[in-house]
Amino acid sequence: MILLDNLHKSFKAKTGPVHAVKGVGFEARDGQITGLLGPNGAGKTTTLRMLYTLMTPDQGRIEVDGIDVAKDPTTVRQRLGVLPDARGVYKRLTARENIAYFGRLHGLDEALIRERTAQMAKTLVMEDFLDRRTEGFSQGQRTKTAIARALVHDPRNVILDEPTNGLDVMTTRGLRGFLRKLRDEGRCVIFSSHIMQEVAALCDRIVVIAHGEVRAIGTPDELRELTGLADLEDVFVRLADLEGEAA
Ligand SMILES: Nc1ncnc2c1ncn2[C@@H]1O[C@H](COP(=O)(O)OP(=O)(O)OP(=O)(O)O)[C@@H](O)[C@H]1O
Secondary structure, rough: EEEEEEEEEEEOOEEEEEEEEEEEEEOOOOOEEEEEEEEOOOEEEEHHHHOOOOOOOOOOEEEEEOEEEEOOOOHHHHEEEEEOOOOOOOOOEHHHHHHHHHHHHOOOHHHHHHHHHHHHHHHOOHHHHHEEOEEEEEEEOOOOOOOHHHHHOOOOEEEEEEOOOOHHHHHHHHHHHHHHHHHHHHEEEEEOOHHHHHHHHHHOEEEEOOOEEEEEOOHHHHHHHHHHHOHHHHHHHOOHHHHHHHH
16 A cells, blocks of 8 residues: 655756656555656656655655554665666676565575566566566566565555556567556556556556646546546646647
8 A cells, every 4th residue: 555645856957956756646455556647747656756765855745554664665775676767787797687686685585586586487477588687688578587586575555657668569468468467466556658558557546746746636527527538548638738838
């Protein structure tokens, strides 16, 4: 269970401060997939970075399973599995070694690492390239390696920043099935995307974010009702104020 309350974050830029996140707040429940949906530059990555303790919010509060991120970041990190926007797999290591390295950092023993690696390689269809060095991997192979690495310690909460970026149709379908499985096991899953259809295909609840603010929260049907629009892309365009920007 993840709670974000009134988060703010600004960055200094040469042209003046950029207020990237302005009072973002929502709850992501266990046993649900929560989608963070917003156009480019909306503040999704910045919000997720604060959640996974990479950045400190200027203001606001984050709790993971009731633990305050500001007070006990180490315990929070143990409870999170994170696919960051920069996948950053180690090129000199094989996929298996990348996964094992993270397993050791989390204090898992070698037998458990072997078992978890085999499970994830099967689910994510990685057997073909598991023992190859990741240098030269395709984007999809790198993403799969980074996902397996993020989940090696069997975390209760899973955060994925644009997980399907660059993945082909079959890999995306496989990943969707995998995320549903995590949800059905009672985990809390959050993922970000800028594609309404993708979020609608998978999420129990959608948090629409634009210009650093939450614009609406609900199921796809609730968002349709809220806007009075049937087509999900129209719903997103309306909620994220994209019409005015294109004009
Ligand atoms: N380190 C930084 N320094 C300066 N500005 C930043 C920094 N990180 C983010 N920003 C700015 O904050 C705003 C939100 O960026 P963010 O990466 O959170 O958006 P996003 O919703 O993840 O977008 P995308 O879908 O394009 O990845 C943007 O205007 C971005 O330029």
